[in-house]
Amino acid sequence: MEQRGSIEKSPLTTLKVALVGNPNSGKSTLFNALTGMNQRTGNFPGVTVDKKTGYAKHNPGKGAGLTEIQFIDLPGTYSLYPKSLDEQVTFDVLCDPANGDYPDCTVVIADASNIKRNLFLVTQLIELRRPVILVLNMKDVMEQRGITINLEKLRSHLEIPILYTNARKKEGVDELLKTLTEPVPLSSQIFFTKKPDPALLEDLTQILPVTGSYAVWQILNNYKHYTGLKPEVKKRIEALLKKYSFDPTAFQANESVVRFHSIGIIVADSVEEKSKSSKTVTKRIDEVLTHHIWGYVIFLVVLFLLFQSIFFLAAYPMEWLESLFVGISKWSSAHLPTGELSALFVNGILAGLSGVVVFVPQIALLFAFIAILEDTGYMARVSFIMDKMMRKFGLNGKSVIPLISGVACAVPAIMSARTIGNWKERMITILVTPLMSCSARLPVYTLLISLVVPPDKKLIFFNMQGLILMAMYLIGFTAALFSAWIMKFILKAKEKSYFIMEMPVYQTPKWSSVFYTIYEKVKVFLFEAGKVIVAISVILWMLSSHAPGKRMEEIDRKYASSTHAMPGTDLEPKKAAEKLEASYAGVIGKWIEPVIRPLGYDWKIGISLITSFAAREVFVGTMATIYSVGDKENSRSIREKMIDEKDPVTGKKVYSLAVAISLMIFYAFAMQCMSTVAVVYRETKSWKWPLIQFCYMGVLAYAASFAVYHILK
């Protein structure tokens, strides 16, 4: 179709394209290959499902003008029937013309080595009667298995454009862009030959906003959750279903059988499988990785390596960053004019920033590890060997993925619990996942461990600091399992639990997607968490450098006269400490001190505990700010300052082993994360669950820290 009047307007046309496909079909890799760095992650309105959008530009030449293509990476799904929130999003975007993301064209990515199952979704999409392009990915795996696909025959059966890509090597990407800018023909093929009662269909077409009988039928099956319908329309559908005594379950089962029958005919005609090698590489690897002993040994070794390397490999860049910030603060203190603004910059903003940036190496490494474990297909094996054990704790083999991801961050981890179809198992997973030690606790643990354990201390030949860190992760994991086991008896099951999961073939990790994961997570940490941390640092600096009434001036006057009296003694640190105690922050810290004294904490730690309820990693920034206030030269790192911190009454070190461990236990168990509270609310759609979670974790944290402090004291 020619568009008129386009010459006067901008020559740039924008196309909206949705990427859909089965999980493990290489969809995200293709999305990265298509859009490169031009991508961003947001949310679909109303739900916390990640919405990844990206842009690509294509110039077909011949003066046709530049086409900008917007890609939406939709959550992976096996069919159009939504069984989870993730799949609901995919369904809403593809079936609701009023949806803001309703695509001009849908690109469906299929695993070429597993064409039969993948064609199920493809043929469903074709019958929605919107433009569809089929991309066959993983051609190398297909060839290894001796499978050949006759593209000409497949095209004649489906009547849509079909092309090969190798997303890992960026092959076929340009061809796909070119195909997208050309008109995409609509297929007239019918794969689901049996239709519901024509009279029912006729009645429905009049009240539904879509055209095409298959789309009507799809909405009929999912109308309860479908966002594009008004409540009164839903009621009318309900009445119609009764009138025609229509059973959606039986109908859906029938559709699956009929559809796979049609697909079977297509596959028999266009796909050839030559050799059936009984021992594939995947099978051989599986013999080891799911072995009844080696499987578990290897899983533990993988976890062990993960934590040791986070501590070891990250130590060097962290040291450089630490000294870089000490250097900047020193230089700034020496060269900036003295005054409120410079103090705010050095002791508020810089101190807060260093608390964020220093932990980037650890977070990058952690997410790299998790991305590699997911990409290779190993995570599915872990779920497989763990399912029976997890079930004893009221969880599901699939809970292992949220629990392990919880080691990075509870927010995406809780969202990934959506793959668990059973309500009770999903709920327990959501409730206990924040007990897994997330990357935000890492800075807290790292700092506290370094205060009480010398870096060169070894147990046999393992680094002692690394071992304690691993112990913290194990404590979190044990607490999560124990809490899950208790909840198993409290929560009531709503439906049967199930565990039906694809075991993907093993693949070498896609380094580019590992890189994109690191880039995305570090960016989110730096900007999202960083914003909060820097803001809190500035507020803290204000609170800790100002006092009610004229207390600060009084202290200044007192010391001005006493220095005169005792020449030669440096009273500056004492004065700074007195000022902090008199400040607003000191007042608040003192106010909660009676509650936290039994755990071994003083009012300075009290301030950090309060600010940490925004996010745990704020602890380090708070400590940095508190100990920077009054330090004129800024020549020592925050760690050195904390080691030297003495109790004003007893003269003993504040950060004794008992206090450090008690504090680590508190951070391990307490729900100190606003983002997690928010995500649990959105995932469970009620305040009841986040509230329960906040309370049980708080009680656990207080009791455990109390016990630990009094045992070690």
Place this chain on the structure above:
Amino acid sequence: MPLSAHNLSQLKIGQIGIIDSFTDPIMSLKLLEMGCTPGERVQLVKVAPMGDPIAITVSGYMLSLRKAEASTVLIHLLAS
């Protein structure tokens, strides 16, 4: 040649069966869209270390499911 009626959870490693029907309508929807359709060949390839879940190959890929779910799938056992 089909020999006798069994359910999927009764297969031994390496044995092959042909899917006949399902006993649980809700469970069947999940299995059907994963390619477990009547007439399809399934082979038991793996049993998890603690005896459950199991892994089968069906329409060219590996699928894992629990024994309780497998017992809702009725099959004809093929002589191996």
